[in-house]
Amino acid sequence: ASAARADDLPKLAEKPTYKVGFAQTESNNPWRLAQTQSMKDEAAKRGWQLVYTDANSSAAKQVADVDSMIAQHVDVIFLSPREEKPLIPAVMKAKKAGIPLFLIDRSVDANLAKPGRDYVSFIGSDFVEEGRRAGEWLIKATNGNAKIIELQGTSGSSPANDRKKGFMEAIAKTPGMQIVASQDGDFTRDKGRQVMETLLQAHPEATAVFAHNDEMVLGAITALEAAGRHPGKDITLVSIDGEKDGLQAIVDGKLGATVECNPRFGPGAFQAAADYAGGKKIPPIVVNKDHFYDKSNASESLAGSY
Numbered sequence: 428a429s430a431a432r433a434d435d436l437p438k439l440a441e442k443p444t445y446k447v448g449f450a451q452t453e454s455n456n457p458w459r460l461a462q463t464q465s466m467k468d469e470a471a472k473r474g475w476q477l478v479y480t481d482a483n484s485s486a487a488k489q490v491a492d493v494d495s496m497i498a499q500h501v502d503v504i505f506l507s508p509r510e511e512k513p514l515i516p517a518v519m520k521a522k523k524a525g526i527p528l529f530l531i532d533r534s535v536d537a538n539l540a541k542p543g544r545d546y547v548s549f550i551g552s553d554f555v556e557e558g559r560r561a562g563e564w565l566i567k568a569t570n571g572n573a574k575i576i577e578l579q580g581t582s583g584s585s586p587a588n589d590r591k592k593g594f595m596e597a598i599a600k601t602p603g604m605q606i607v608a609s610q611d612g613d614f615t616r617d618k619g620r621q622v623m624e625t626l627l628q629a630h631p632e633a634t635a636v637f638a639h640n641d642e643m644v645l646g647a648i649t650a651l652e653a654a655g656r657h658p659g660k661d662i663t664l665v666s667i668d669g670e671k672d673g674l675q676a677i678v679d680g681k682l683g684a685t686v687e688c689n690p691r692f693g694p695g696a697f698q699a700a701a702d703y704a705g706g707k708k709i710p711p712i713v714v715n716k717d718h719f720y721d722k723s724n725a726s727e728s729l730a731g732s733y
């Protein structure tokens with residue numbers, strides 16, 4: 428990498444091999460583990476050195492992790508920012524240090540840092556669209572009448588912000604779709620269970636759950652069953668990801684549907700870096716295509732899931 432001009436992104440020289448950093452946000456769910464594995468597999472396949480860090484759910488540690496990658500003079504940084512605002516300094520420091528940075532999976536606040544200007548590109552799912560698809564499915568499944576408990580992902584993260592936005596847009600014109608309670612479950616199964624337990628006590632009238640990921644919906648299913656409810660029968664659930672346990676919950680008739688969010692970033696991310704070194708124009712935003720799982724295809728999709 429060479430130093431960045433104020434009006435330009437850092438360049439990447441063509442080399443037979445690279446030392447690349449991947450700053451992961453946490454490793455507490457199957458989605459994160461699948462993402463990390465995909466990055467490690469691709470590095471091994473290409474014979475590139477991977478400097479891997481795990482921020483253990485701390486945005487401050489993730490900023491420090493990027494600092495350490497800069498100090499180790501990696502050629503490229505792949506960052507999955509835990510939250511939208513606190514990771515802005517990391518993006519800006521990489522630019523200043525002349526290291527091209529790609530955001531993968533999650534994004535940062537677009538008012539404070541822009542792809543194609545402050546970092547090379549964002550590669551990931553359209554989270555707004557994921558929330559919208561979940562909302563549209565729920566409207567159909569409930570004939571437009573539902574008292575919804577929303578389990579939100581990590582507060583301040585782009586998937587939580589955008590999935591909520593898309594879901595709200597989808598249900599906005601259907602007056603029978605009502606969110607009765609909404610709380611942060613931090614994308615984890617246990618937090619999802621705890622939050623569901625509390626919200627269910629306050630809102631026993633709930634007839635639907637929208638969880639921002641499968642792990643939280645699985646926690647919600649445990650809480651519902653403990654409270655004597657029958658997920659999939661007296662309450663309709665929808666979530667996002669498409670992990671193995673989520674698909675199994677669909678097969679078991681407890682989860683209605685899940686919108687895919689593909690965690691396998693390795694091949695696309697590494698190819699984008701190679702293309703960038705080769706002088707190809709990289710689009711500022713590269714959107715992954717996501718599938719949709721319900722009872723029509725969950726069983727056959729189990730084999731390839733994580």
Ligand code: AHR
Pocket residue numbers: 456458459532533586614639640641642667668688
């Ligand atoms: O950023 C993607 C989200 O983060 C996935 O939906 C979730 O499972 C993960 O923790």
